[in-house]
Amino acid sequence: MEEYKIKTKVVGVDISNELTTYAIVDIRGNIIAEESFLTCGYSDVNNFVTALSDKIVNLVEANGGYETIRSIGVSSPSASSVSGCIENAANLPWKGIVPLSAMLRDRIGLAVGLSNDAHVSALGEYTFGCAHGMKNFIILSLGVGIGSCFFTAGDDHIGHNGYAGEFGHTCVVKNGRACGCGHTGCLESYVGAAGIINTAKELMAESEAPTIMRNLEKLSPRTIKECCDQGDEMAIEVYRRTGEMLGLGLANYASLVDPEAIILTGGISHAGKWLLDPTCKSFEEHVFGNLRGKVKMLVSKLEDRERDVLGASALAWSVPEYSLFK
Amino acid sequence: MEEYKIKTKVVGVDISNELTTYAIVDIRGNIIAEESFLTCGYSDVNNFVTALSDKIVNLVEANGGYETIRSIGVSSPSASSVSGCIENAANLPWKGIVPLSAMLRDRIGLAVGLSNDAHVSALGEYTFGCAHGMKNFIILSLGVGIGSCFFTAGDDHIGHNGYAGEFGHTCVVKNGRACGCGHTGCLESYVGAAGIINTAKELMAESEAPTIMRNLEKLSPRTIKECCDQGDEMAIEVYRRTGEMLGLGLANYASLVDPEAIILTGGISHAGKWLLDPTCKSFEEHVFGNLRGKVKMLVSKLEDRERDVLGASALAWSVPEYSLFK
Numbered sequence: 178m179e180e181y182k183i184k185t186k187v188v189g190v191d192i193s194n195e196l197t198t199y200a201i202v203d204i205r206g207n208i209i210a211e212e213s214f215l216t217c218g219y220s221d222v223n224n225f226v227t228a229l230s231d232k233i234v235n236l237v238e239a240n241g242g243y244e245t246i247r248s249i250g251v252s253s254p255s256a257s258s259v260s261g262c263i264e265n266a267a268n269l270p271w272k273g274i275v276p277l278s279a280m281l282r283d284r285i286g287l288a289v290g291l292s293n294d295a296h297v298s299a300l301g302e303y304t305f306g307c308a309h310g311m312k313n314f315i316i317l318s319l320g321v322g323i324g325s326c327f328f329t330a331g332d333d334h335i336g337h338n339g340y341a342g343e344f345g346h347t348c349v350v351k352n353g354r355a356c357g358c359g360h361t362g363c364l365e366s367y368v369g370a371a372g373i374i375n376t377a378k379e380l381m382a383e384s385e386a387p388t389i390m391r392n393l394e395k396l397s398p399r400t401i402k403e404c405c406d407q408g409d410e411m412a413i414e415v416y417r418r419t420g421e422m423l424g425l426g427l428a429n430y431a432s433l434v435d436p437e438a439i440i441l442t443g444g445i446s447h448a449g450k451w452l453l454d455p456t457c458k459s460f461e462e463h464v465f466g467n468l469r470g471k472v473k474m475l476v477s478k479l480e481d482r483e484r485d486v487l488g489a490s491a492l493a494w495s496v497p498e499y500s501l502f503k
Numbered sequence: 504m505e506e507y508k509i510k511t512k513v514v515g516v517d518i519s520n521e522l523t524t525y526a527i528v529d530i531r532g533n534i535i536a537e538e539s540f541l542t543c544g545y546s547d548v549n550n551f552v553t554a555l556s557d558k559i560v561n562l563v564e565a566n567g568g569y570e571t572i573r574s575i576g577v578s579s580p581s582a583s584s585v586s587g588c589i590e591n592a593a594n595l596p597w598k599g600i601v602p603l604s605a606m607l608r609d610r611i612g613l614a615v616g617l618s619n620d621a622h623v624s625a626l627g628e629y630t631f632g633c634a635h636g637m638k639n640f641i642i643l644s645l646g647v648g649i650g651s652c653f654f655t656a657g658d659d660h661i662g663h664n665g666y667a668g669e670f671g672h673t674c675v676v677k678n679g680r681a682c683g684c685g686h687t688g689c690l691e692s693y694v695g696a697a698g699i700i701n702t703a704k705e706l707m708a709e710s711e712a713p714t715i716m717r718n719l720e721k722l723s724p725r726t727i728k729e730c731c732d733q734g735d736e737m738a739i740e741v742y743r744r745t746g747e748m749l750g751l752g753l754a755n756y757a758s759l760v761d762p763e764a765i766i767l768t769g770g771i772s773h774a775g776k777w778l779l780d781p782t783c784k785s786f787e788e789h790v791f792g793n794l795r796g797k798v799k800m801l802v803s804k805l806e807d808r809e810r811d812v813l814g815a816s817a818l819a820w821s822v823p824e825y826s827l828f829k
Binding site for chain 2: 255264265312313325327329330332334335336337338339340341342343344346347348349350351358359360425428429430432433434435436437462463465466467468471
């Protein structure tokens with residue numbers, strides 16, 4: 178008979194197009210140790226998995242040893258929790274179908290749960306953030322891409338193929354702007370980072386009006402937001418148009434899902450009132466009448482990387498424990 | 504101690520703007536007896552509930568008696584299963600908030616479950632129709648209004664306020680056609696019965712081209728479909744445009760929900776290939792890339808009223824049994 182041991186820690190891994198972060202997290206959600214490395218340093222995914230495994234093993238051995246770790250949870254863009262694969266990721270160095278879950282499990286000998294970044298974010302917000310206790314909510318990740326996930330009856334909705342929540346690629350303007358995905362009029366082409374920059378360029382091209390945006394060395398959602406803070410009318414109009422599109426898209430989303438709250442996360446949510454006010458206005462104008470005034474619009478209070486690592490740790494607890502020797 | 508009796512039948516009630524149908528259904532889904540009356544005959548909801556109760560009691564007494572009935576399930580437009588009320592129904596004679604579930608329960612002394620027509624339809628399709636065994640699917644009811652419901656992980660998604668699935672009032676054209684709900688560009692204003700008629704009128708006004716639609720005594724989705732069957736190009740174009748909008752809306756819906764299948768029900772689904780072909784084409788053009796070719800588009804094989812009464816009976820089984828004397 179096997180000896181029964183309670184393993185009190187998990188590893189949470191957050192893969193993004195810039196950094197891969199891995200942390201040991203205890204059963205109370207305390208981050209015991211955390212390290213990061215550059216994702217783009219590994220153009221071959223086999224090398225990436227080898228490096229990630231070695232780094233995790235080193236961190237684990239320095240912090241209580243392998244026997245104390247129950248499992249691993251991994252967050253990645255374009256990951257499907259149904260197939261355990263990263264599939265056709267637009268923003269990662271590895272193309273096609275990557276069976277990351279199985280690769281990491283085989284290398285490290287621990288159970289691995291994989292899910293896409295928006296789902297893991299939702300899990301983090303549900304377990305440790307402002308969605309705690311909510312059964313039905315939508316979480317958005319607003320950055321380079323627009324990810325989302327929704328919870329129904331206290332559980333995240335995964336979908337039949339593991340792709341639920343592709344909010345960024347819903348169409349808000351028929352035959353509108355070209356999107357990186359090959360379609361036109363996708364929400365992401367208006368509300369993603371590049372979309373906001375394009376709106377700023379369009380506005381500057383349309384009018385001769387003065388704006389300090391013309392003096393910026395680099396247009397970005399952050400620098401445009403700083404112009405808003407200085408009272409720049411055209412910069413404020415950039416976020417007004419962005420919020421108008423986001424509010425319309427969210428109204429459609431909410432009319433289908435009927436959430437208690439919508440929670441905004443990610444870099445672009447830091448634009449604060451410049452984005453939030455026009456988003457709420459457009460949302461209330463477009464949402465199904467019986468829901469008007471009923472859906473809370475919240476900005477996450479968790480730091481993005483903290484939420485994602487904690488979310489990945491929550492995912493790790495949800496996968497069945499695995500033993501090489503059973 | 505109470506005697507333990509197994510009650511082997513339930514009552515399913517389907518309220519629509521035209522007819523109210525009520526049936527006794529046994530535990531195997533056989534309809535034992537069924538009757539209908541005109542909903543619009545009762546402008547006062549108290550009179551409606553009194554009449555409905557009396558009619559149900561009569562039917563029950565003629566078919567085995569009150570002691571054999573476990574509970575009642577009711578399907579109605581604009582009903583919320585969270586509040587147990589019909590709320591601000593656009594197409595029923597009773598305005599405002601109607602606590603139908605409690606009114607019927609108090610009058611008849613049986614547990615009553617109430618849910619909106621799209622949810623009950625989905626339950627019927629799930630229990631007795633082509634969604635049987637599916638865990639994630641969308642069901643549409645295409646008629647005067649456009650209702651919908653989706654199942655996640657084998658359960659229908661109700662939403663925080665009981666309003667999930669208001670697909671007809673998602674916006675497909677920003678600042679588009681005026682909709683009965685007060686908004687503009689709602690899917691229903693293009694794909695609902697009145698929307699299809701408006702598209703036909705627009706096309707006839709735009710062009711001098713010959714069409715037998717000009718000779719119709721009454722334009723309706725059904726008569727326009729009959730023109731398609733005769734090879735009328737303009738009538739075919741009416742359904743092509745309708746399908747283009749429906750496919751776009753469904754692509755957005757599916758990108759969020761990632762269903763195994765989309766099931767079309769209701770009068771307008773009887774347009775068959777004239778609607779289905781352009782809907783599928785537009786759907787595949789707009790849906791998130793990783794889902795392309797993966798979502799089945801099905802037309803329900805159940806007769807509409809049969810599905811709704813059977814769905815209401817499935818709802819009845821799901822509510823806790825109730826006793827006046829406990």
